Amino acid sequence: MAANAVSQECDDTELLTCPVCLELFIKPVILECGHNFCKSCIDKVWDSSDKMPACPECREEFQTRKYSVNWLLAKQVEAVILRTGSTEGNSVEGRPPNSAFCVQHAEKLKLFCREDETLVCIICRDSAKHAGHSFLPVDEAASLHRDKITTAKANLQPRLQELVELQTKQEQKIMDIKDHASSLEQHIRSEFAVMYQFLQKREQSLIQKLKDEEEETLRKMEDNLRSIKEKITTFEKMMSDIQSTLGHQDAVAFLTAVSNISELCNSVEQTGGTYKPDLNCGKLSFWHFTGPLQYSVWKEMKSIISPVPSSLFLDxxxxxxxxxxxxxxxxxxxxxxxxxxxxxxxxxxxxxxxxxxxxxxxxxxxxxxxxxxxxxxxxxxxxxxxxxxxxxxxxxxxxxxxxxxxxxxxxxxxxxxxxxxxxxxxxxxxxxxxxxxxxxxxxxxxxxxxxxxxxxxxxxxxxxxxxxxxxxxxxxxxxxxxxxxxxxxxxxxxxxxxxxxxxxxxxxx
Structure with a gap:
């Protein structure tokens, strides 16, 4: 009975094996011709050919890449995996990665193939796939690989430590550069701030000087303008008086008025130029505000430049x-x-x-x-x-x-x-x-x-x-x-x- 059960399991396993990878189906799909393959296997077969898609078994060609998931077959594969003793079955998506039994032969995995570096059963050892290979017992192979991994870990540990220390140092250097750059930026801003402050102060001083000179010049010109207006008023009054005198028809009144007008005219002739003020054109001392203005300011900047170029003498x-x-x-x-x-x-x-x-x-x-x-x-x-x-x-x-x-x-x-x-x-x-x-x-x-x-x-x-x-x-x-x-x-x-x-x-x- 046990032998028959094993035989039945082996037959089931063969029926559930992909004809391309010769392993249990992973997400099996069925083609229009009725043959089943792993989804990834049929995709690889079709991707590797530039011809029309065809079935790898019966060679039937199809107009398009068309298949559907065979859920029934997927359930059967999952049942076999569970029946062979796997505790971490992958259901439809994959086969058990650490099964204690061979998924193909349902035999316990007792050997380790050194050439393929895989676990195999007794039947796998004698198969053509592993012909000429050498094998180790599972425990011995595990011990050997554990020693190798332990040695590798011991070798990696100091290198990892060096890299961690190097990372720390590099991060610190990066911070140092950022701090130094920030310090240099502050230094640049400070140096230019001194020049900006000097130039702004010098600019404000010149502008204020210009405003003061403008105000004084305009004051004199406006004083002269008021004087001109006053004299115009005086002369207009004289002209009005003269016109009024000329309007007298009575000789006595006319001569009486003429005597007053004559006295006023004589006064004007005696004062002469005082009745004719000079034109005040005004003039700003533009040479203070133009000329080599930038050069003169540059010369003044010597007082704030540090360091000022030294005038050395030889000893x-x-x-x-x-x-x-x-x-x-x-x-x-x-x-x-x-x-x-x-x-x-x-x-x-x-x-x-x-x-x-x-x-x-x-x-x-x-x-x-x-x-x-x-x-x-x-x-x-x-x-x-x-x-x-x-x-x-x-x-x-x-x-x-x-x-x-x-x-x-x-x-x-x-x-x-x-x-x-x-x-x-x-x-x-x-x-x-x-x-x-x-x-x-x-x-x-x-x-x-x-x-x-x-x-x-x-x-x-x-x-x-x-x-x-x-x-x-x-x-x-x-x-x-x-x-x-x-x-x-x-x-x-x-x-x-x-x-x-x-x-x-x-x-x-």
């Missing part, structure tokens, strides 16, 4: 002996005495550079000593706080170094070319190679060759920035913590004679 006592400073201490050249004295005498050199007698003595020193230093000179101004900005005219010179240096670094007018602290500078080499002056120099990409370099120092902010001063295009920024007094520095080196000076730019307003 003769810090200059290397191969460098010669101009008399006004704003420019520097490097002299190769052998090259110069073969072309002109020392007096010509002195005239060219406006050298003092003390500076002339430096031309006879040993200027060709080879050292691994930049020959430099410092500005006489030093900075230990605040924000400062200055500009240096570099022109078309092919070799220069400029920046900021701690005084403790410079020795006898020399700055080591390769240092890690106390010197923040950029340089131009061979007319085209811009780079930072660091132990590991960083190449700088400039689209335009600057004629003038701007240097900005924010001591408390730990910032030294370089700009193309003509358009204030940013070149490079150093960030550090400053602990010493800092000096602007200029250098002309690389063993090359420089015939044109490196010059400090003084803004003149």
């Amino acid at each position: 003769y006592n810090t200059a290397h002996k191969s460098l010669v400073l101009s008399q006004d201490l704003t420019s520097v050249v490097k002299i190769d005495k052998h090259q110069y004295f073969t072309q002109m005498d020392s007096l010509a050199v002195a005239q060219l550079l406006s050298l003092t007698s003390a500076q002339m003595s430096t031309l006879t020193a040993d200027m060709l000593e080879m050292k691994i230093y930049y020959t430099a000179v410092l500005a006489s101004q030093m900075f230990s706080s605040g924000r400062h900005y200055w500009e240096v005219e570099v022109g078309d010179k092919a070799w220069w170094v400029l920046g900021v240096v701690a005084k403790s670094v410079i020795k006898e007018g020399r700055i080591p070319q390769s240092i890690t602290f106390g010197h923040w500078a950029i340089c131009l080499q061979a007319g085209s190679k811009y780079c930072t002056c660091e132990q590991v120099p960083k190449l700088l990409s400039l689209s335009i060759k600057p004629q003038k370099i701007g240097v900005y120092l924010d001591y408390e902010g730990g910032q030294i920035s370089f700009y193309n001063a003509d358009g204030m295009t940013h070149i490079h920024t150093f960030s550090d913590i400053f602990k010493e007094c800092l000096y602007p520095s200029l250098s002309l080196d690389f063993g090359h004679h420089c015939s044109k000076p490196l010059k400090l730019f003084h803004l003149k307003l």
